[in-house]
Amino acid sequence: MRVKYLLIGAGISNLTFANYAKEDYLIVEKDNKVGGYCRTTERNGFVWDYAGHFFHFKTEEFKKKFLDKVPKDEIVTQDKCTKILYDKNLLIDYPFQTNIHQLEKEEFIDCLYDLFNKEEKEKYDSFLEMLYGKFGKSITEKFLKPYNEKLYAIDLRKLDEDAMGRFFPYADKEQIINNMRNSKDISYNNSFLYPKHGAETFIKILHDNLDEKNIMLNTKIVSIDLKNKIATTDKGDNIEYEYLVNSSPLNQFLELFDNQELHSLKDELSYNQVLVFNLGFDKKSKLQKEHWMYIPSKECNYYRIGFYDNILSADKLSMYIEIGYDKDTVITEEEIEKQLKLTLENLEKQEIIDKDMKLIDHESIIMSPAYVHIENNTDKKVRETFEKLSEDNIYSIGRYGAWTYCSMEDCMLQAKELFEKISQK
Ligand SMILES: Cc1cc2nc3c(=O)[nH]c(=O)nc-3n(C[C@H](O)[C@H](O)[C@H](O)COP(=O)(O)OP(=O)(O)OC[C@H]3O[C@@H](n4cnc5c(N)ncnc54)[C@H](O)[C@@H]3O)c2cc1C
Numbered sequence: 001m002r003v004k005y006l007l008i009g010a011g012i013s014n015l016t017f018a019n020y021a022k023e024d025y026l027i028v029e030k031d032n033k034v035g036g037y038c039r040t041t042e043r044n045g046f047v048w049d050y051a052g053h054f055f056h057f058k059t060e061e062f063k064k065k066f067l068d069k070v071p072k073d074e075i076v077t078q079d080k081c082t083k084i085l086y087d088k089n090l091l092i093d094y095p096f097q098t099n100i101h102q103l104e105k106e107e108f109i110d111c112l113y114d115l116f117n118k119e120e121k122e123k124y125d126s127f128l129e130m131l132y133g134k135f136g137k138s139i140t141e142k143f144l145k146p147y148n149e150k151l152y153a154i155d156l157r158k159l160d161e162d163a164m165g166r167f168f169p170y171a172d173k174e175q176i177i178n179n180m181r182n183s184k185d186i187s188y189n190n191s192f193l194y195p196k197h198g199a200e201t202f203i204k205i206l207h208d209n210l211d212e213k214n215i216m217l218n219t220k221i222v223s224i225d226l227k228n229k230i231a232t233t234d235k236g237d238n239i240e241y242e243y244l245v246n247s248s249p250l251n252q253f254l255e256l257f258d259n260q261e262l263h264s265l266k267d268e269l270s271y272n273q274v275l276v277f278n279l280g281f282d283k284k285s286k287l288q289k290e291h292w293m294y295i296p297s298k299e300c301n302y303y304r305i306g307f308y309d310n311i312l313s314a315d316k317l318s319m320y321i322e323i324g325y326d327k328d329t330v331i332t333e334e335e336i337e338k339q340l341k342l343t344l345e346n347l348e349k350q351e352i353i354d355k356d357m358k359l360i361d362h363e364s365i366i367m368s369p370a371y372v373h374i375e376n377n378t379d380k381k382v383r384e385t386f387e388k389l390s391e392d393n394i395y396s397i398g399r400y401g402a403w404t405y406c407s408m409e410d411c412m413l414q415a416k417e418l419f420e421k422i423s424q425k
Pocket residue numbers: 008009010011012013014028029030031034035036037038050051052053054055056219220221222247248249252274322367369370371397398399400401406407408409411
């Protein structure tokens with residue numbers, strides 16, 4: 001078999017690429033469905049994604065692409081209501097750094113004092129050093145450090161100062177002080193769109209434009225012959241390609257080549273894993289307006305929880321729960337059972353659920369990788385490797401293919417830009 005574009009993975013990145021290519025492409029997907037991480041479970045009246053997958057469009061082009069195709073009453077637009085569960089009796093608006101005035105007086109003074117006495121630098125050696133340098137000791141130690149340690153499941157000194165890019169809500173002293181009187185959310189996603197039938201709605205729009213015979217499901221690419229431009233599937237088929245566009249996780253993709261240098265880069269790549277629980281209850285919680293919440297306390301197993309029912313105005317509590325792990329932990333069935341039990345106990349302790357509420361349905365999903373760790377030296381090697389691979393018409397895109405921190409829309413933009421670049425060759 002011979003194709004112009006061989007696309008590894010049928011997530012949002014390569015479905016977008018195929019929409020631009022229109023013909024002479026083949027998508028090879030190891031799962032039995034398209035969508036990758038952007039999939040939805042709908043059952044028993046609950047709508048669950050792989051943890052909340054919300055659209056914060058920054059381009060009119062992609063926003064229009066979707067809004068034109070989905071009936072207006074099928075989409076909700078929400079001004080985000082997000083909180084930090086600082087302790088059982090204290091919810092603070094997110095981001096923490098601009099809402100320190102909501103803390104108890106003594107803690108507020110500590111944060112302000114440290115904010116004015118921090119040692120700022122032009123350049124920081126790590127993400128942790130950047131947090132101390134920009135926000136001071138108290139803001140860092142009360143929220144930014146414990147929360148991000150739970151999320152990334154790594155020593156924050158190993159991460160690059162810019163590891164979260166535009167997703168990190170930076171704020172200077174003036175913004176922090178001004179926010180005390182005139183609250184203004186400075187994070188990247190002040191409002192968001194969510195389809196009533198989940199994020200997969202958007203995948204269906206991309207999928208509907210494609211020809212089914214150009215999508216090979218339940219098939220995995222297991223090796224790539226770089227020089228002869230041939231990829232082999234787990235069924236033993238050889239596919240000749242002119243261009244290869246990968247969206248599978250880079251750590252797995254590099255293993256497909258018979259090349260020691262690429263294998264050793266693979267060993268350097270670090271990331272976290274996230275165990276997601278989607279939980280459906282028989283009643284509403286007393287928290288009825290929050291969309292999602294951040295939990296910095298290390299005594300609690302989860303770092304973030306979300307409320308689908310509050311987003312979709314549903315009458316039963318429907319939640320996602322996110323728990324971070326390092327890349328080496330094997331998340332066994334026993335571990336999942338243990339974490340589910342702990343989660344329900346913690347939700348009760350935090351008075352998000354009560355004894356009278358029944359869990360009527362649930363599922364668990366392991367996202368691995370979930371957040372890639374951007375580390376200065378490795379990131380440089382990754383970019384150099386992409387340069388070299390492009391000489392052989394091999395490209396790697398998407399959050400995991402390009403090994404970056406990005407949104408679904410960013411993945412679509414990468415796909416579009418790559419198609420335009422290749423077309424101009
Ligand atoms: C916890 C969490 C929450 C998130 N929330 C949001 C959000 O609210 N908003 C947002 O915009 N983004 C969010 N994201 C990011 C979003 O999930 C990704 O940016 C996006 O889904 C990546 O799409 P992709 O197509 O690049 O990769 P993927 O969706 O990972 O698709 C890659 C595909 O490749 C397939 N594959 C892998 N190996 C092979 C192989 N060897 N052969 C064949 N197929 C293979 C996989 O099965 C998969 O289908 C979130 C991510 C996480 C982890």
